[in-house]
């Protein structure tokens with residue numbers, strides 16, 4: 553097979569006929585260099601000699617990669633909301649939802665790990681646990697689960713800890729959405745617009761009233777209504793991910809305690825009642841059917 557050499561943009565380049573196609577590559581940016589596949593594919597380092605540990609490692613690593621992208625997109629969504637840019641916020645929230653659905657489906661792969669498979673290497677994991685996923689915590693902080701105690705497992709890693717504390721101190725996606733509602737003329741309590749963001753969010757009847765007005769008349773508030781539905785979807789999928797994790801864990805370890813020290817499935821079940829956007833859920837109970845003639849219940 554002949555390889556033709558040539559220079560393009562000052563870079564030594566090559567071409568070969570493969571299957572009737574003029575396939576090209578160069579000495580500059582290769583696939584491996586761009587995607588760092590050398591580094592990526594040498595990062596699967598089992599701590600046991602058991603064959604099923606590879607699945608466990610790759611499942612966690614792929615979830616961490618998707619979490620990285622969700623974090624990246626969630627930061628873009630926050631910036632878009634801050635800039636009143638609905639189109640940009642919708643685009644990135646739609647992408648997040650698609651990634652979340654993919655992450656939820658991927659639990660099926662881990663479900664092929666039987667309790668016996670896991671027990672062959674569980675002891676080698678010592679105290680390592682998903683509880684120590686700092687990306688997961690950062691995402692929870694960014695979405696509004698402001699619980700500084702959850703970061704304590706990182707107190708021996710000053711850089712990670714400082715990173716998480718910085719995320720804790722920023723307004724969450726929901727805080728920014730409520731500020732946007734206020735800019736659009738809805739009544740939001742002053743202590744929800746400026747406060748110590750490190751503290752957990754306190755639900756408010758006034759905020760619930762604002763969402764009720766928006767949901768009672770979607771046509772008049774289309775952008776905020778759509779934003780409300782897209783962040784509701786984000787929370788809905790987050791919960792579905794949590795549920796699939798909990799169910800997979802119960803399938804694999806039953807009610808054994810976790811490697812991270814918690815009660816295991818019982819601990820994971822508690823997290824299912826967490827709400828990032830509480831009034832967006834509670835408002836739905838109060839919402840009534842639109843009246844004839846286009847006016848709506850609850851004064852909207």
Ligand code: HEM
Pocket residue numbers: 611612615616662665670681682683684685688797800801804805809810811812813814815816817819820823
């Ligand atoms: C057989 C597989 C798995 C088992 C048996 C398992 C088990 C557990 C248990 C028992 C906990 C509670 C903390 C503890 O005591 O350790 C936990 C937490 C966690 N796991 Fe998993 N897990 C598995 C797979 C995964 C995967 C693939 C991920 C993806 C990143 C993950 C992410 C997490 C996260 C983020 C938490 C913290 C949840 C919270 O604090 O709300 N886990 N896991």
